[in-house]
Amino acid sequence: MNAFSRRGACPALSAPMQTGDGRLVRLNPVAGGVSPKSLLGLGESALRHGNGIMEVTARGSLQIRGLTPASARLLAVEVDAMGIAASTGVPVETGPLAGLDPEEIADPRPLAERIRAAIEDAGLAQRLGPKVSVIVDGGGRLTMDAVSADVRLAAMRIDAGVQWLVAVAGDRQNATPLVMVEEDAARDIAVAILRMVAEKGREAHARDLSERQLTSPASWHSFAPAKDRLPLTAAPAPSPIGLFPLGGDATALGIGLPFGSMPAQKLIELTQRAFTLGATEIRLAPGRALVFIGLSPTACRSLQQTAATLGFLTDAADPRTRIAACPGAPACASGRIATRDIAETIAAENRDILDSSLTLHISGCAKGCAHPGPAALTLVGGENGAGLVVDGTAKALPAGYRPGYDAARGIGRIAAAIREARLRGDTTAACLTRLGAAGVAELYRQE
Numbered sequence: 001m002n003a004f005s006r007r008g009a010c011p012a013l014s015a016p017m018q019t020g021d022g023r024l025v026r027l028n029p030v031a032g033g034v035s036p037k038s039l040l041g042l043g044e045s046a047l048r049h050g051n052g053i054m055e056v057t058a059r060g061s062l063q064i065r066g067l068t069p070a071s072a073r074l075l076a077v078e079v080d081a082m083g084i085a086a087s088t089g090v091p092v093e094t095g096p097l098a099g100l101d102p103e104e105i106a107d108p109r110p111l112a113e114r115i116r117a118a119i120e121d122a123g124l125a126q127r128l129g130p131k132v133s134v135i136v137d138g139g140g141r142l143t144m145d146a147v148s149a150d151v152r153l154a155a156m157r158i159d160a161g162v163q164w165l166v167a168v169a170g171d172r173q174n175a176t177p178l179v180m181v182e183e184d185a186a187r188d189i190a191v192a193i194l195r196m197v198a199e200k201g202r203e204a205h206a207r208d209l210s211e212r213q214l215t216s217p218a219s220w221h222s223f224a225p226a227k228d229r230l231p232l233t234a235a236p237a238p239s240p241i242g243l244f245p246l247g248g249d250a251t252a253l254g255i256g257l258p259f260g261s262m263p264a265q266k267l268i269e270l271t272q273r274a275f276t277l278g279a280t281e282i283r284l285a286p287g288r289a290l291v292f293i294g295l296s297p298t299a300c301r302s303l304q305q306t307a308a309t310l311g312f313l314t315d316a317a318d319p320r321t322r323i324a325a326c327p328g329a330p331a332c333a334s335g336r337i338a339t340r341d342i343a344e345t346i347a348a349e350n351r352d353i354l355d356s357s358l359t360l361h362i363s364g365c366a367k368g369c370a371h372p373g374p375a376a377l378t379l380v381g382g383e384n385g386a387g388l389v390v391d392g393t394a395k396a397l398p399a400g401y402r403p404g405y406d407a408a409r410g411i412g413r414i415a416a417a418i419r420e421a422r423l424r425g426d427t428t429a430a431c432l433t434r435l436g437a438a439g440v441a442e443l444y445r446q447e
């Protein structure tokens with residue numbers, strides 16, 4: 001087993017990852033987007049070689065599932081023939097409206113490109129683990145605040161100019177800020193941090209660096225520490241779903257995939273319509289969405305209608321955007337519960353409690369593919385049916401069980417108690433805290 005095929009590695013095209021439903025290929029276009037023609041080609045390849053399901057992840061990567069070793073090789077050949085430049089080294093990610101949003105502080109793409117080149121020159125790609133990443137966030141309406149990275153550079157307006165806030169290990173809210181510097185220094189510091197991570201080995205991340213390592217290098221000694229100048233607070237993650245005027249007649253349209261996946265055939269139909277309407281590029285967006293570029297406002301509205309008819313998400317307030325659910329049974333061979341059916345029922349019956357304070361994760365098994373981190377409520381499939389984990393991950397021991405077919409009713413009991421306990425202005429998370437973990441588990445178990 002080589003370093004790229006081990007469990008937990010990012011499944012780049014050349015190294016598909018074994019999952020519960022065959023091999024999985026994850027594709028990150030270097031430019032952050034693809035042409036409509038390329039997306040059509042990818043959809044057709046997914047139909048030919050995979051299980052016909054395409055996904056966009058919470059991080060904004062495209063995934064094709066259900067491949068065999070042989071079909072994954074064929075897919076890689078076809079992607080290559082389509083001329084899609086897929087990122088194979090350290091991902092250096094920018095936001096889905098990078099370079100287009102009149103509200104962004106700086107176009108992050110030139111700096112991202114310079115960092116990619118410096119990583120290449122330094123030979124770091126082979127020495128870093130497959131999950132080490134860099135974010136270059138130019139600000140604007142669709143920031144990368146909610147996406148974690150080892151190194152994050154965020155554009156800041158300081159006095160009359162732009163500086164880059166360098167932070168490590170986390171999302172916008174919990175990353176550790178280091179310094180605020182000009183573009184050249186930002187690139188040098190980002191690469192210096194990656195070099196230190198590489199020296200610690202292929203399993204290392206920026207979070208493994210010591211405070212001394214992060215503060216001592218001479219290259220950024222002379223700069224003022226960022227934390228003395230700026231609090232690293234973040235607004236709630238912006239939804240990529242909806243219309244984003246770009247100035248003049250140009251408008252970007254964000255369309256979501258329910259629970260991050262759609263049959264390839266529907267994606268093909270949507271892309272064909274977008275192409276007919278004049279879309280020039282389709283970008284992958286964190287938050288499991290696609291952003292269509294090059295459309296007029298009228299064309300956007302027309303594509304929105306098509307998307308809604310096909311079952312895509314066109315409303316940022318759609319309750320399905322609040323639930324993370326993996327393919328589960330029967331799509332995934334490891335799935336013990338019908339995650340998507342349960343999620344659809346919960347979303348349809350409990351719209352009022354699915355506010356942005358709640359993380360609800362429905363996982364077919366303890367692997368927790370759709371949401372590796374902790375969630376306020378996790379339903380997880382196992383031998384005993386659908387277990388409920390309160391404030392934990394899918395790997396934790398559930399506090400109570402119901403039969404899988406009846407799991408949505410258990411969440412319904414919790415939702416009813418939240419409605420009763422809710423005080424004016426209360427969030428769902430606040431109500432859950434008041435009910436307590438033991439109380440929530442008891443509600444779930446109740447007949």
Ligand code: SF4
Nearest residue numbers: 020326332335364369
């Ligand atoms: S978490 Fe879901 S997608 Fe992942 S292996 Fe388990 S059932 Fe399959």
